[in-house]
Amino acid sequence: MTLPTALYHLLLRNGRSFQTGTDILPHLKDLGVTHLYLSPIFQATTGSTHGYDITDPSRIDESLGGRAGFDALAAAASEAGISLVLDIVPNHTAFNLENPWLVDVLRHGKNSRYAHHFDIDWEAGRLLLPFLTAPFAETDTFRIDPADGGYLTDGTLHLPLRPSTCPDGGFDDPSVISRTHDAQAWRLVHWEMERDSITHRRFFNVTGLIGMRVEDANVFEDTHALIFDLVRGGQVQGLRVDHIDGLADPAKYLEQLAAALPGTPVWVEKILSGDERLPPDWKTLGTTGYESACALTRVLTDAEGLALLDTLWRRETGMTGTFEQALEQAKDEVAQGDLAAELLQLVALGRRATLAGFGDESLREAVLALLRHFPRYRTYITDTLTSEEDRVLMERVADAAAQDVRSDRAIRALTATILDATTEEARAFRQRFQQVTGALLAKSHEDTAAFRWNRYLAANEVGSQPDEATLDVAGFDQWLAGVRPTHVNLTSTHDTKRAEDARMRLVAISHLPHQFDALWQDANRMPHAEGVDANLRWYILQSLLAIWETGRSDLGDRLATHIEKAMREAKLVTNWTHPDAEAEKRAQVFAAALCAHWHTMLPEAARALMLRGDQLSLAQVALKFGLPGIPYIYQGTEVMAHHLTDPDNRLLVDFAAVSSAKTAKAKLTRQMMALRSHNPAFFEHADAHADTPATGVLRLTRTYQGDRLEIHVALDGSSLSDGSENSPVRLFWNGKVPNN
Numbered sequence: 001m002t003l004p005t006a007l008y009h010l011l012l013r014n015g016r017s018f019q020t021g022t023d024i025l026p027h028l029k030d031l032g033v034t035h036l037y038l039s040p041i042f043q044a045t046t047g048s049t050h051g052y053d054i055t056d057p058s059r060i061d062e063s064l065g066g067r068a069g070f071d072a073l074a075a076a077a078s079e080a081g082i083s084l085v086l087d088i089v090p091n092h093t094a095f096n097l098e099n100p101w102l103v104d105v106l107r108h109g110k111n112s113r114y115a116h117h118f119d120i121d122w123e124a125g126r127l128l129l130p131f132l133t134a135p136f137a138e139t140d141t142f143r144i145d146p147a148d149g150g151y152l153t154d155g156t157l158h159l160p161l162r163p164s165t166c167p168d169g170g171f172d173d174p175s176v177i178s179r180t181h182d183a184q185a186w187r188l189v190h191w192e193m194e195r196d197s198i199t200h201r202r203f204f205n206v207t208g209l210i211g212m213r214v215e216d217a218n219v220f221e222d223t224h225a226l227i228f229d230l231v232r233g234g235q236v237q238g239l240r241v242d243h244i245d246g247l248a249d250p251a252k253y254l255e256q257l258a259a260a261l262p263g264t265p266v267w268v269e270k271i272l273s274g275d276e277r278l279p280p281d282w283k284t285l286g287t288t289g290y291e292s293a294c295a296l297t298r299v300l301t302d303a304e305g306l307a308l309l310d311t312l313w314r315r316e317t318g319m320t321g322t323f324e325q326a327l328e329q330a331k332d333e334v335a336q337g338d339l340a341a342e343l344l345q346l347v348a349l350g351r352r353a354t355l356a357g358f359g360d361e362s363l364r365e366a367v368l369a370l371l372r373h374f375p376r377y378r379t380y381i382t383d384t385l386t387s388e389e390d391r392v393l394m395e396r397v398a399d400a401a402a403q404d405v406r407s408d409r410a411i412r413a414l415t416a417t418i419l420d421a422t423t424e425e426a427r428a429f430r431q432r433f434q435q436v437t438g439a440l441l442a443k444s445h446e447d448t449a450a451f452r453w454n455r456y457l458a459a460n461e462v463g464s465q466p467d468e469a470t471l472d473v474a475g476f477d478q479w480l481a482g483v484r485p486t487h488v489n490l491t492s493t494h495d496t497k498r499a500e501d502a503r504m505r506l507v508a509i510s511h512l513p514h515q516f517d518a519l520w521q522d523a524n525r526m527p528h529a530e531g532v533d534a535n536l537r538w539y540i541l542q543s544l545l546a547i548w549e550t551g552r553s554d555l556g557d558r559l560a561t562h563i564e565k566a567m568r569e570a571k572l573v574t575n576w577t578h579p580d581a582e583a584e585k586r587a588q589v590f591a592a593a594l595c596a597h598w599h600t601m602l603p604e605a606a607r608a609l610m611l612r613g614d615q616l617s618l619a620q621v622a623l624k625f626g627l628p629g630i631p632y633i634y635q636g637t638e639v640m641a642h643h644l645t646d647p648d649n650r651l652l653v654d655f656a657a658v659s660s661a662k663t664a665k666a667k668l669t670r671q672m673m674a675l676r677s678h679n680p681a682f683f684e685h686a687d688a689h690a691d692t693p694a695t696g697v698l699r700l701t702r703t704y705q706g707d708r709l710e711i712h713v714a715l716d717g718s719s720l721s722d723g724s725e726n727s728p729v730r731l732f733w734n735g736k737v738p739n740n
Helices: 019-031 066-080 100-111 174-182 190-197 217-232 249-258 292-298 303-317 323-337 340-354 359-374 388-402 407-421 424-444 473-480 501-509 511-521 536-548 555-570 580-601 604-626 657-662 664-678 680-685
Strands: 006-010 034-039 042-044 054-060 084-088 092-094 127-132 143-145 151-153 159-160 185-188 206-211 240-243 267-268 630-634 685-693 699-703 707-714 731-735
Touching: 006 019, 006 501, 019 034, 019 066, 019 340, 054 066, 054 100, 066 084, 066 501, 092 100, 100 127, 100 159, 100 340, 127 190, 143 174, 143 685, 151 174, 151 206, 159 407, 206 630, 217 249, 240 249, 240 630, 249 267, 267 323, 267 699, 267 731, 292 473, 292 501, 292 604, 303 501, 303 536, 323 340, 323 359, 340 407, 340 424, 340 473, 359 388, 359 407, 359 424, 388 407, 407 536, 473 685, 501 511, 501 536, 511 604, 536 555, 536 580, 536 604, 555 580, 604 707, 604 731, 630 664, 657 680, 664 680, 664 731, 680 699
Parallel strands: 006 034, 006 630, 034 084, 054 092, 084 240, 127 185, 240 267
Antiparallel strands: 042 054, 092 206, 143 151, 151 159, 685 699, 699 707, 707 731
16 A cells, blocks of 8 residues: 555535535645545534534535535545545434434334444433423423324424324323323433433533444444445545544454455544553554654653743642642542443443442442543453453552552452453443543543643643653654554644644743743733632633734634633533633633733733744654654644634635745645655655754654655754754755755
């Protein structure tokens, strides 16, 4: 297989369609991109902004242009010599009435052809639908519509009735409506019951996304039929698998996919933690590359400056402890809050699996302790495989969990159940535990603790370890040894918490901590500063620095939207289900005052930090494109991108401006892409090493069959160029500076 020179990610929806993909093909071809990666194209919920809430995996979304629009894009891409890579979502579909398979389940219950396509606990009784704003018994807006077999409707919801349960009359009679509702395979309940009473597996804590049982051969075939058609028909040349850790058995799934589509490149969204490596037996070319973004951020972070920032942050905010301690606290809160339903399910499954006379509270305490100390997304234990790494990990987790409880009997029993399941009940507990650990880590780390531990936001990324925010050159060299040539290296995507150049602005504060301190002192003099918690002000200041672009009129609104999200994710004074509008407003007023102050007169300290951030961005570009593996370009990041997390990073891109840009980043991107395009075998096979040839300089060296690439990066931001651009990067191809 010929490896891509780069994957270019086009985020569809929000004004982007298949026609957008067709329109940018000349730019991609000129840049040297060989593979266009599309976000999910399948029929999704009306108005979806991302496409991961698929309602019908057998259809291409009409809002994007439908099958005809996709066929046109595929034909144009083929003519341009550009392959298409699809983002596929095997883990879940939308839990709403636009999902025809789900509607069939609502109509026929366990007799539906699709009853076991969805991960529903039918043993728990009727399928709960937490769609109401009040309990059903207190709702008087429903009536019965006898058309087409009958529906229960309130004018918005239109729920199908089980065959033979539609009454002959009394369509507006409350008692008839109640009896009819009780006769269904589903039960309408207040939305707050999603917290602890749902009967389906969901994606993280998103009740509106229901898990699919793709481990079943029939479900696998039905959910992948269109994907197979597109690949076998030659329109699609590669796949990116979303959230593979949600599946019952990721390794088996990848084997099925490889058997169905032999030779098709497959990458997986798999978040690696710490020194974790991708399981060697998985049939995939590699991950989508969050770990690369983290490694580049760490090696570009100044350790001494970060230590100074840490001292300042703790002094000014009163924060104590470590991120790991903050994460453990967040895990407890999330497990008993957002994921309370999953916790209760694990307790029930544990009761059935252990059969050892443990009470529910003992099991609950044991499950909580195991979840609290589990450090990764998951293990991959099956009936036929328990790796030594997973066994050692589970035993270590059990030992740590045992320190939190009075008696460790339940912990040892549950651990044995996971490691050596011999019954169907034990297998069910093992499967669900392995699926829940990833959901808990994601919600606790990325969506809770990372919005509380605000010391240095550059390190608060997907897959990061904020307590280990730096990496010396020797450590970076060691990391390089484990990077596959088929692995993807990203620095921005739709899921990163900050765009790549916004993140480098934050890395800059480790280089210039005194300038950040000056900004901090200045911000504290702003109106309304005293009414906002110091740790939150620290967060807001970093966010404004990251997002700032002189002359943009949308900064205030974007920052206000982001602050609302950050505060609700932190869950300290407000949250998504029970927001505290007054607390949110106080923070937004402070942020608005700070933003207005910068618009009036941008502080010199901010200018210095932004300049250093721009220099670090160039260093990041050179290293990303020079690394072993495949560079990943998120839409529009050929030029500087200063976005925060979604929805900010989903803004429309002016592709005409991007394609004609002559900025330093655009030039360096083109230069590195030209090197990769002209020397594909070199970049696939060359070894890679990092060292320090001079004080403050990182050198990445690649060598293969007599060819040699050297990338020199000034870690202190000083210029390495002998021209007028003041660049911290110098490239040498076989001893000479390559042409731009």
